[in-house]
Amino acid sequence: MGVHATKVVLLAAIAISFIVSLFQSQINPYFLQIIIYIGINIILATSLNLINGYAGQFSLGHAGFMALGGYTGAVVSTTLGATPGGSSAVIILPLALVLGGIVAALAGLLVGIPSLRLRGDYLAITTLGFGEIIRVVIQNLDFLGGARGFTGIPKLTNFFWVFSVVSITVFVISNLVNSSYGKGFLAVRDDEIAAQAMGINTTKYKVVAFVTGAFFAGVAGGLYAHFVSYINPQQFSFIRSIEIVVMVIVGGMGNTPGVIIAAALLTILPEALRPIAEYRMVIYSLSLVIIMITRPQGLFGRELSLRSLLGRLRKQAMPV
Amino acid sequence: MQPLPLDSYLNRFSTAIRACLGLHPLVALCGILLLAGCGGGGGDNTIQIGEYSSLTGTAATFGTSTHKGATLVMQETNASGGVLGKQIKLLTEDTQSKPEEAATVVTKLITRDGVKAVVGEVASGRTLAAAPICQSNGVPMITPSSTNPKVTQVGDYIFRVCFTDDFQGDVIARFVHNSLNLKRAAILKDVKNEYSVGLAHYFAQSFKQMGGEVVVEQAYSEGDNDFKAQLTAIKAADPEIIIVPGYYNEAALIVKQGRELNIKVPFMGGDGWDSAKLLEIGGASMEGTYYANHYSTSDPRPVVQNFVKKFHEKYNETPDAIAALSYDAVSILMDAIRRAGSTDGPKLRDAIAATKDFDGVSGTITIDNNRNASKSAVVLASGPDDRQE
Numbered sequence: 122m123g124v125h126a127t128k129v130v131l132l133a134a135i136a137i138s139f140i141v142s143l144f145q146s147q148i149n150p151y152f153l154q155i156i157i158y159i160g161i162n163i164i165l166a167t168s169l170n171l172i173n174g175y176a177g178q179f180s181l182g183h184a185g186f187m188a189l190g191g192y193t194g195a196v197v198s199t200t201l202g203a204t205p206g207g208s209s210a211v212i213i214l215p216l217a218l219v220l221g222g223i224v225a226a227l228a229g230l231l232v233g234i235p236s237l238r239l240r241g242d243y244l245a246i247t248t249l250g251f252g253e254i255i256r257v258v259i260q261n262l263d264f265l266g267g268a269r270g271f272t273g274i275p276k277l278t279n280f281f282w283v284f285s286v287v288s289i290t291v292f293v294i295s296n297l298v299n300s301s302y303g304k305g306f307l308a309v310r311d312d313e314i315a316a317q318a319m320g321i322n323t324t325k326y327k328v329v330a331f332v333t334g335a336f337f338a339g340v341a342g343g344l345y346a347h348f349v350s351y352i353n354p355q356q357f358s359f360i361r362s363i364e365i366v367v368m369v370i371v372g373g374m375g376n377t378p379g380v381i382i383a384a385a386l387l388t389i390l391p392e393a394l395r396p397i398a399e400y401r402m403v404i405y406s407l408s409l410v411i412i413m414i415t416r417p418q419g420l421f422g423r424e425l426s427l428r429s430l431l432g433r434l435r436k437q438a439m440p441v
Numbered sequence: 442m443q444p445l446p447l448d449s450y451l452n453r454f455s456t457a458i459r460a461c462l463g464l465h466p467l468v469a470l471c472g473i474l475l476l477a478g479c480g481g482g483g484g485d486n487t488i489q490i491g492e493y494s495s496l497t498g499t500a501a502t503f504g505t506s507t508h509k510g511a512t513l514v515m516q517e518t519n520a521s522g523g524v525l526g527k528q529i530k531l532l533t534e535d536t537q538s539k540p541e542e543a544a545t546v547v548t549k550l551i552t553r554d555g556v557k558a559v560v561g562e563v564a565s566g567r568t569l570a571a572a573p574i575c576q577s578n579g580v581p582m583i584t585p586s587s588t589n590p591k592v593t594q595v596g597d598y599i600f601r602v603c604f605t606d607d608f609q610g611d612v613i614a615r616f617v618h619n620s621l622n623l624k625r626a627a628i629l630k631d632v633k634n635e636y637s638v639g640l641a642h643y644f645a646q647s648f649k650q651m652g653g654e655v656v657v658e659q660a661y662s663e664g665d666n667d668f669k670a671q672l673t674a675i676k677a678a679d680p681e682i683i684i685v686p687g688y689y690n691e692a693a694l695i696v697k698q699g700r701e702l703n704i705k706v707p708f709m710g711g712d713g714w715d716s717a718k719l720l721e722i723g724g725a726s727m728e729g730t731y732y733a734n735h736y737s738t739s740d741p742r743p744v745v746q747n748f749v750k751k752f753h754e755k756y757n758e759t760p761d762a763i764a765a766l767s768y769d770a771v772s773i774l775m776d777a778i779r780r781a782g783s784t785d786g787p788k789l790r791d792a793i794a795a796t797k798d799f800d801g802v803s804g805t806i807t808i809d810n811n812r813n814a815s816k817s818a819v820v821l822a823s824g825p826d827d828r829q830e
Contacts, residue, residue, distance in 0.1 A: 349540070
């Protein structure tokens with residue numbers, strides 16, 4: 122699909138989310154809430170997929186970027202005094218989201234540059250530490266509410282905003298990695314030395330991946346803050362980062378459609394398992410273990426196409 | 442390549458699972474989703490009350506206590522014929538001690554299950570995430586034990602039956618200043634915990650107003666085990682009392698290590714100290730410590746003794762303050778439904794707001810204009826004797 126065709130798809134997706142949002146009040150709020158969480162998780166997972174899956178830099182700091190975006194967005198919209206349903210929200214929410222994204226992207230730049238000397242486990246630990254630093258700093262900032270959290274954020278996020286951002290995220294990331302420029306990410310991932318020998322500026326690619334991923338994580342954080350209307354630092358602990366990493370791994374590293382499906386499934390699963398109360402997290406974890414044993418490359422591997430899926434089904438039907 | 446024994450075992454295992462699950466794990470996942478998707482509904486002859494609490498996760502002990510207290514009221518009420526001729530059905534959802542889960546389950550309780558009122562949570566962080574949802578849906582919510590003043594400021598459908606952090610901070614300050622007659626206090630707070638930070642703040646504020654002095658303020662983080670550095674710094678400032686507004690597990694360790702460092706001055710905390718674990722961990726070093734609390738099991742009032750007895754019969758343990766508060770929260774709700782004669786949102790809200798001199802386990806409760814409970818606090822010495830403040 123060329124860029125022109127994907128642009129049409131993007132505009133269509135935004136139009137559809139606008140039309141659906143007109144009927145938002147018809148959807149049961151509980152389901153709507155799950156749908157919105159799915160959207161936010163898709164943004165987080167696809168943006169992390171750019172860093173972890175395509176560029177091959179194992180980052181565990183996504184919740185930190187999300188926190189920055191969430192808090193920045195919250196400060197912007199509360200200072201400007203947006204009200205839900207007010208006409209000013211149409212301007213203030215995108216502004217809050219973009220500013221949140223920019224602050225997160227700057228942090229991505231900050232963590233990207235020193236981390237470039239590191240690879241694999243070392244990078245994972247650095248980013249993990251960085252995410253925790255962000256959280257602990259926020260915890261100690263009194264004007265952000267500290268450990269007591271930030272209250273009274275206007276509830277501006279709705280179906281339209283979430284799924285427009287989802288469409289934009291998927292559009293930007295899939296066009297980026299499918300462009301000839303984007304092949305550089307894959308080269309860095311597959312063999313850094315060979316990529317360097319081919320004249321690819323590996324440093325630049327890594328920084329671009331970090332900054333872009335962090336930007337969208339920040340935007341997701343802003344959407345989240347304006348949806349739950351109360352945030353506190355504990356919501357952005359490294360467990361949150363791990364949840365996002367799990368979505369990427371289950372979906373298949375470097376496979377955007379797979380990651381989208383995994384993000385949706387892993388958001389629905391704990392809710393669907395609610396009737397079995399305390400045991401649901403056991404079942405949830407057990408399904409992750411089973412998925413990892415049977416499909417270590419993720420549910421969909423690196424590529425998702427109908428042909429490969431059918432081929433795989435046929436292969437699995439045969440005895441090993 | 443020769444496969445390792447473990448590998449071949451895993452391979453066989455995975456083939457077996459694959460055979461069980463069908464062709465693709467995705468198919469199995471969808472199966473689970475479909476199976477779990479079937480839910481139930483409530484009947485006409487019941488009043489459904491929602492409860493959200495942290496049954497799993499970091500605050501699981503508090504959540505379990507809350508649940509026990511609430512269940513006890515529900516069973517007592519149903520045994521005596523229910524309310525308005527209907528049986529009470531308590532729908533309980535777990536929050537995993539996470540704020541976003543609290544928001545999700547409360548949305549579910551209200552919009553899917555159609556509960557008439559909501560009771561929960563222990564931690565203010567989770568209550569604050571859920572309160573706006575109850576407010577915007579017009580469903581009254583009573584929090585048993587969230588002490589953060591911001592909770593009831595969310596709106597006119599949000600109530601609480603416990604005292605607030607500012608009141609508790611003031612009680613501790615008055616006790617230290619007037620009853621113990623001490624003027625130089627040190628604070629050791631948990632920076633990771635909104636409750637601890639708030640209580641420390643309100644204590645310092647009241648204590649300074651009374652003319653006391655906070656000589657040093659030190660901090661730790663939930664989960665720490667070693668407090669010797671902070672305690673040494675506190676010892677150097679030579680306070681007359683050390684205030685530890687945290688939870689029981691760290692507080693007990695702090696007191697123990699303080700005594701090891703030969704700190705002889707008293708320690709004092711808030712209701713976070715209330716747990717049988719406090720004495721279990723702290724042991725003999727808890728001598729000469731005090732804490733503010735919601736109620737005392739040795740209170741001779743019949744409502745308290747009756748509650749302690751029934752709780753002990755059912756669960757074979759002594760109820761803590763969290764269980765007592767949850768018992769009071771649901772009892773007040775039952776009382777309000779009776780007085781309102783209806784479970785209609787605005788009527789029920791007005792009835793809860795009109796609660797006056799309710800004889801609760803945790804004291805005589807009157808709901809004030811800010812929807813907080815005005816009531817008394819108790820200061821307990823860690824030992825057999827306790828004093829009323």
